Amino acid sequence: MFVRIVKMSFEPSKIEVFLENFNEKKENIRNFKGCRFLELYRDKQQDNIFFTYSYWETEADLENYRHSTLFKDVWSKTKPLFNAKPEAWSVDKITSLE
Template sequence: MTFQLEKVNSFKQIFSLTSSLISSFDGCGGVELLQDAGNETIFFTLSKWESEAHLNAYRSSVLFQTTWAKVKPLFSEKAEAWTLNSTN
């Protein structure tokens, strides 16, 4: 996610307030915030889910919808998301 520079602190605050709620969502094994080493406006959230069904339930939840409504206006570029599999 790429944010407007002046909105970075707002995003960090939103994440701080919601990360424990996301982590405690059914099927979530935790969520982490990562920031690009070379560009302070680029962030990644890394969350681990028991299954795609759990992730989809979160994406359909009021928690996701209300959080997304707060975060989306802070972007400077369209957000991207990936679903990844561990190779370990």
């Protein structure tokens, strides 16, 4: 399993559109084959910057999602809202303390 982190910066006037779309699709994303966890974060200093944080079973699962109709639908509605290029990282969790 690995963690996928995506940083997204939006035009301030388009944040509500993004949040509406995310809230509409979040259960479908979370229940996509291989996705084990999904969270959305908002930066405390720059409230137009958001991060998604998700756990994926395998890289193939993430790639299947990225080539799915669901992703194409989500991305087609999200991409026009950006004011900067999104950034993404796939990382392995080394330690977790609760």
